[in-house]
Amino acid sequence: DAKTTQPTSMDCAEGRAANLPCNHSTISGNEYVYWYRQIHSQGPQYIIHGLKNNETNEMASLIITEDRKSSTLILPHATLRDTAVYYCIVRVGDYKLSFGAGTTVTVRA
Amino acid sequence: GAGVSQSPSNKVTEKGKDVELRCDPISGHTALYWYRQRLGQGLEFLIYFQGNSAPDKSGLPSDRFSAERTGESVSTLTIQRTQQEDSAVYLCASSLGVIYRTDTQYFGPGTRLTVL
Numbered sequence: 001d002a003k004t005t006q007p008t009s010m011d012c013a014e015g016r017a018a019n020l021p022c023n024h025s026t027i028s029g030n031e032y033v034y035w036y037r038q039i040h041s042q043g044p045q046y047i048i049h050g051l052k053n054n055e056t057n058e059m060a061s062l063i064i065t066e067d068r069k070s071s072t073l074i075l076p077h078a079t080l081r082d083t084a085v086y087y088c089i090v091r092v093g094d095y096k097l098s099f100g101a102g103t104t105v106t107v108r109a
Numbered sequence: 110g111a112g113v114s115q116s117p118s119n120k121v122t123e124k125g126k127d128v129e130l131r132c133d134p135i136s137g138h139t140a141l142y143w144y145r146q147r148l149g150q151g152l153e154f155l156i157y158f159q160g161n162s163a164p165d166k167s168g169l170p171s172d173r174f175s176a177e178r179t180g181e182s183v184s185t186l187t188i189q190r191t192q193q194e195d196s197a198v199y200l201c202a203s204s205l206g207v208i209y210r211t212d213t214q215y216f217g218p219g220t221r222l223t224v225l
Contacts, residue, residue, distance in 0.1 A: 045217045046213055096154040
């Protein structure tokens with residue numbers, strides 16, 4: 001699977017949008033971009049995934065650049081409960097998930 | 110709908126004892142996975158089930174670890190003669206099945222195992 005690069009940490013104000021970047025410059029044409037998060041002491045939580053088109057669900061939006069070399073996860077109205085480590089991975093068919101260091105997002109009141 | 114559930118949520122045991130960890134996957138999910146996560150570490154793959162069969166047991170650390178799945182539903186991970194290095198959070202995930210290219214894994218809350 002292609003490697004991803006994410007910032008180590010970021011802060012966000014409660015109620016504001018949080019934009020989490022991810023670089024995946026070596027992504028293959030058939031690899032999907034997935035986002036998970038892990039709140040302290042809990043199991044990883046699936047957020048969203050996409051291939052080429054932008055995607056939106058009840059949790060977040062995923063914006064993938066046209067060349068697919070990077071993407072941005074958007075949490076539209078961050079709450080304190082969104083404080084977590086966010087993982088961006090690219091994969092196709094590989095069932096052995098592994099996460100990198102991720103981005104530690106701290107939402108502040 | 111109901112997500113993946115695991116029990117117990119916490120387990121404290123003495124070195125040398127056996128433990129059983131249970132996972133109830135999302136209904137209809139044919140694939141089930143066990144992972145281990147040590148404190149501050151990443152995910153460590155243990156085993157994958159498709160239906161009741163385990164085509165990939167490559168991540169089981171030793172023969173003290175075993176797992177089974179019955180009725181294409183519940184799975185049990187058993188650790189015999191526990192050691193202190195077995196202390197970790199054991200995570201279960203399930204998915205529709207690996208035949209799907211976008212096979213999304215959904216995780217349970219985990220079982221925190223502490224071996225004294």
